[in-house]
Amino acid sequence: MSDVYLNGKYVGITENPKDFIDRMINERRKNKAYLNLNFQHSEAEDEVRIESSKGRTRRPLIVVKDGKSLLTDKHLEQLEKKEISWSDLVGQGIIEYLDAAEEENTLVAFFEGQLGPEHTHLEITPLSMVSMCTSLVPYGNHNQSTRLNAGSKNQKQALGFYASNFYVRMDMDVNLLHSPQIPIVRSVMHDISHYEQHPAGQNIVVAIMSYEGYNMEDAVVLNKASVERGFGRSTYFRPAIAEELRYSGGLIDEISIPDKEVKGYKSEHDYRFLEEDGIIFAEAKVAEGDVIIGKTSPPRFLSSLDEYNLVSNVRRESSVGLRHGERGIVDFVLITENSEGNKLVQVRIRDGRIPEIGDKFTSRHGQKGVVGLIVPSEDMPFTASGIAPDLIFSPHGIPSRMTISHLIELVAGKVGALSGRFIDGTTFHSEKEADIRKDLESFGFIENGTETMYNGITGEKFEAKIFVGNMYYLKLKHMVANKLHSRARGPVQLLTRQPTEGRAKEGGLRLGEMEKDTFVAHGASLLLKERFDSDKTTVPVSEQSGMIAIKDEFKKRSFCPIFGDNADISNIEISYAFKLLLDELKSLCLYPKLVLENKY
Amino acid sequence: MSEKIFAEYKDRLPNKILEDLKNHLPPKISAANLKEIFRLVDGEYQQAQVDPGESVGLVGAESIGEPGTQMTLNTFHFAGVAEMNVTTGLPRIIEILDGRKIPNTPMMEIYLKAPFSMGKDIKQIAQRIKETKLMEVISEFVINIAESTMEVRLNSEKMKALQLTVGQVIKVIDKNTKNCSVKKDKEEILLKMRGKHDTLNEIYKLKEKIKILYIRGIKGIQQVLPVKKENEFVIITAGTNLNEVFQLDFVDTARTISNNIHEIEEVLGVEAARQAIINEVYKVIENQGLNVDVRHIMLVADLMSKTGTVRGITRYGIVSGKSSVLARASFETPIKHVIEASLVGETDQLTSVVENVMLNQPVPVGTGLPGLVTRVKK
Structure with missing residues (x-):
């Protein structure tokens, strides 16, 4: 006697739970019960759980009866001839979808050869255990799951040929890899997903060794000649958008070269690229601060009375310019209108990106790293046959991460390149590592993939044999050009007069609470004061009232808010934030009185 | 000669160093050598002193705080029958430094005097320390609704283990109940209500009351676990009662400790509490395999106990001062x-x-x- 629950709600009892579930599953396989039902018998609680709710992840498996797969060669033949389809197989109960709960009561065989009488299901392919993106990792079955995860995440950030109509698209913030290639070591998922139509990486020669310490801590060293030949080059597209917005009172923005009278007019130089329509021309080489679309807006806070007031009737400058630190070439200009009928201008700016120190590259195994050095080809180590690697990867990245697939791909890629064929590295179905090694040996190489190499700087032979081969490398979208940031002086916040925050606002880097503590711990008292001087101000203080005095800039004198001119005023240097605190205390009706004392 | 040099440095060097020197120096040492040794030792000692203006508090906070980020939140489990675990790691340090009144897992380590420390009667002793409630020796209650009586059947095996007689149990029940007569009926205890009104309800109330009656051991000690620790038996307890444990004649009061800082302060005074803070914090840090100089912890403990009572580092404790x-x-x-x-x-x-x-x-x-x-x- 066990309780039966439908979607977690109690619905009744059953005398014989096993029979009940078997019968229900049979009904489902005969397509007589809903296909989205799943059944589980939990023996520990003696409960039958039926699930039909949304949001369960379910996966297809081949049904096995008496140790034999229900999917026969005949079905495969029919499938190939397109006489039947996937849904027919599901409808006939040959393939069924199980959720996590029902899977608990099953025994699933990996391969057909392993089938025994105790098995209830068969994997369609073991590859179906992993996602589409993860199955793009070659030799994935040799890895830890965490590395596999990292590897598939990295691939999502890779630059590639993202859309064949990229030239007519106005995408925000996209990258396009120049001359992408399809991988030598591939999996069936590359075929299924038509990877050749949108490849995202390049096949390069990788040596696993250290190079003058410039590839420590996951960095990689690039060959300058490879970069010059086109490795990892990409284009970065970013649109600038301006719209003629309409405001209440019939006022409207105007896209044009701003008048010199306009409030906030920059300088003639900044507008030099604009054509008569106020829009930049294509192929203009622009840099930081240059205006791309000239635009003026009606004055703010315009009431009906002010309409006749000449002073306030000045339009505001609201042009779209290039942001701080950006550069590029105007690629494409589009003039159209939006859904409300307003004029809309979009300008696409392109910027060529050649790999530089700080750009991020990765293999398909979660082995990401940043370029630490770009070495002239003549200084790169070379093999006996004169091949200099395109990239040098640090051996310290391997032991702790245990990405065996990374190593196998290197050898497999080498064999593929030498024999001019693709290597199948599909997870669980790959070509055998031993066969690949044998192939490599047949080409006259050492079967483990190592080669004698020579120091590119001195010409000396390296004592150790270097593991070198071909790999598929991806350039990731994180490029230094988009992240580089520094500031000496710059904008401050209005309220606190402290530096702004973030790269976009040319902000400062915060010396935080804990960093402050380190200064105190060193006893570097005056250095600490200097670091916090960013918002220092000099304020006049009335000695009598202890209040901050009022400074009259016209008459060049200060007076006390309580005692007026009868007070002694002293100028003190404090942080503006503290002055703000005093003001806030005053707004709470507290009287913060400063008692001044001569420091010396 | 050497006495003279020792006397010269008596006020410059701490006793511990002088003693160490005395014990480690070869007996026949020349005066010149001795002088040179003292000069070097003194130099080293003065060098090790903190300079004026050194921010010792902040350096201490950083020195404890930085390794603190690496601490795991594991609780330590005792293997064995008794289900006991001890809060360690960061939660324990927070608990100590906050000066909480009662720790999350109060615990004692009871050391025993000579014959018992070698394992004599260790089980009985442990049982004597453990607080026993009546419920633990009762096998079942039988309630007679018609006559409004209740039979309490005792578990004779457990009674034997605890060296309890039925008479003793009756005494305890009699003392703590009103409105009912308690009688011995062979190996059972018969309770009869004296009042007439609503007796059934009263019997049920009585049953619950009897269950939690205290009969033996030391109040507050919920679990006992005799453990062998370096050729000696030690009783580890869950729950603390330092005061009453110290009254027992077989307990080695010099070494027995509790992990409840406030209890130590009450029983042994604030200096002991200060030392307890140091020991407990250091124990946690050591357990985690981290390396923090004791002097940082000593500074914290000094600060917590400087007013004569233990105060935590909270807005109500030290910071309020x-x-x-x-x-x-x-x-x-x-x-x-x-x-x-x-x-x-x-x-x-x-x-x-x-x-x-x-x-x-x-x-x-x-x-x-x-x-x-x-x-x-x-």
Whole structure:
């Protein structure tokens, strides 16, 4: 006697739970019960759980009866001839979808050869255990799951040929890899997903060794000649958008070269690229601060009375310019209108990106790293046959991460390149590592993939044999050009007069609470004061009232808010934030009185 | 000769170092050598001293705080029958430094005197320490509704283990109940209600009351676990009662400890509590395989116990004692501190670090501490 629950709600009892579930599953396989039902018998609680709710992840498996797969060669033949389809197989109960709960009561065989009488299901392919993106990792079955995860995440950030109509698209913030290639070591998922139509990486020669310490801590060293030949080059597209917005009172923005009278007019130089329509021309080489679309807006806070007031009737400058630190070439200009009928201008700016120190590259195994050095080809180590690697990867990245697939791909890629064929590295179905090694040996190489190499700087032979081969490398979208940031002086916040925050606002880097503590711990008292001087101000203080005095800039004198001119005023240097605190205390009706004392 | 040199350094070096020197120096040492050794030792010692203006508190906080980030939150489990675990790691350190009244897992380590420490009657002794409630020796209750009586059947095996007689149990029940007669009926106890009204309800209430009656052991000790520790039996307990355990004649009071800092303060005084803080914090840090100098912890313990009672490092404890309004306000609940300070017209002398950072003035530590003293001409 066990309780039966439908979607977690109690619905009744059953005398014989096993029979009940078997019968229900049979009904489902005969397509007589809903296909989205799943059944589980939990023996520990003696409960039958039926699930039909949304949001369960379910996966297809081949049904096995008496140790034999229900999917026969005949079905495969029919499938190939397109006489039947996937849904027919599901409808006939040959393939069924199980959720996590029902899977608990099953025994699933990996391969057909392993089938025994105790098995209830068969994997369609073991590859179906992993996602589409993860199955793009070659030799994935040799890895830890965490590395596999990292590897598939990295691939999502890779630059590639993202859309064949990229030239007519106005995408925000996209990258396009120049001359992408399809991988030598591939999996069936590359075929299924038509990877050749949108490849995202390049096949390069990788040596696993250290190079003058410039590839420590996951960095990689690039060959300058490879970069010059086109490795990892990409284009970065970013649109600038301006719209003629309409405001209440019939006022409207105007896209044009701003008048010199306009409030906030920059300088003639900044507008030099604009054509008569106020829009930049294509192929203009622009840099930081240059205006791309000239635009003026009606004055703010315009009431009906002010309409006749000449002073306030000045339009505001609201042009779209290039942001701080950006550069590029105007690629494409589009003039159209939006859904409300307003004029809309979009300008696409392109910027060529050649790999530089700080750009991020990765293999398909979660082995990401940043370029630490770009070495002239003549200084790169070379093999006996004169091949200099395109990239040098640090051996310290391997032991702790245990990405065996990374190593196998290197050898497999080498064999593929030498024999001019693709290597199948599909997870669980790959070509055998031993066969690949044998192939490599047949080409006259050492079967483990190592080669004698020579120091590119001195010409000396390296004592150790270097593991070198071909790999598929991806350039990731994180490029230094988009992240580089520094500031000496710059904008401050209005309220606190402290530096702004973030790269976009040319902000400062915060010396935080804990960093402050380190200064105190060193006893570097005056250095600490200097670091916090960013918002220092000099304020006049009335000695009598202890209040901050009022400074009259016209008459060049200060007076006390309580005692007026009868007070002694002293100028003190404090942080503006503290002055703000005093003001806030005053707004709470507290009287913060400063008692001044001569420091010396 | 050597006595003279020892006497010379008596006030310059601590006793511990002098003693170590005395024990380790070869007996026949020349005066010149001895002098040179003392000169070097003195030099080393003076070198190790903290300089004026060193921010010892902050260095201590960083030294404890940084390894603290690496600590795991594991609780330690005792293998064995008794289900006991002990809070360790960061939660335990927070608990100690906050000065909580009762730790999350109160625990004692009871050391025993000579014959018992070798394992004599260890099980009985452990049972004597453990607090036993009546429920533990009762096998079942039988309630007769018609006659409104209740039979209490006892578990004779457990009774034997605890060396209890039925008579003793009856005494305990009799003492703690009203309105009912308690009688012995062979190996059972018969309870009969005397009142007439609503007797059934009363019987049920009585049953619950009897269950939690205290019959034996030391109150507050829920679990006992005899453990062999370096050729000696030690009883580890869950729950603490230092005062009453010290009354037992077989307990080695010199070494027996509790992990409840406040209990130690009550029983043994604030100096013992200070040492307990040091030991407990250090134990946790050591357990995690981290390396922190004891002196940092000693400083914290000194600060916590300097007023004569243990106070935690919280806004109610030590921080409330700070003289600066701004320093207190910058820690927690700023509005409360600012308003209270304004009500009494407090003055902030700006003598410590936080206030001066807020005003962008040099902080009075390190290079900011010394000032020039000149005679002002009049």
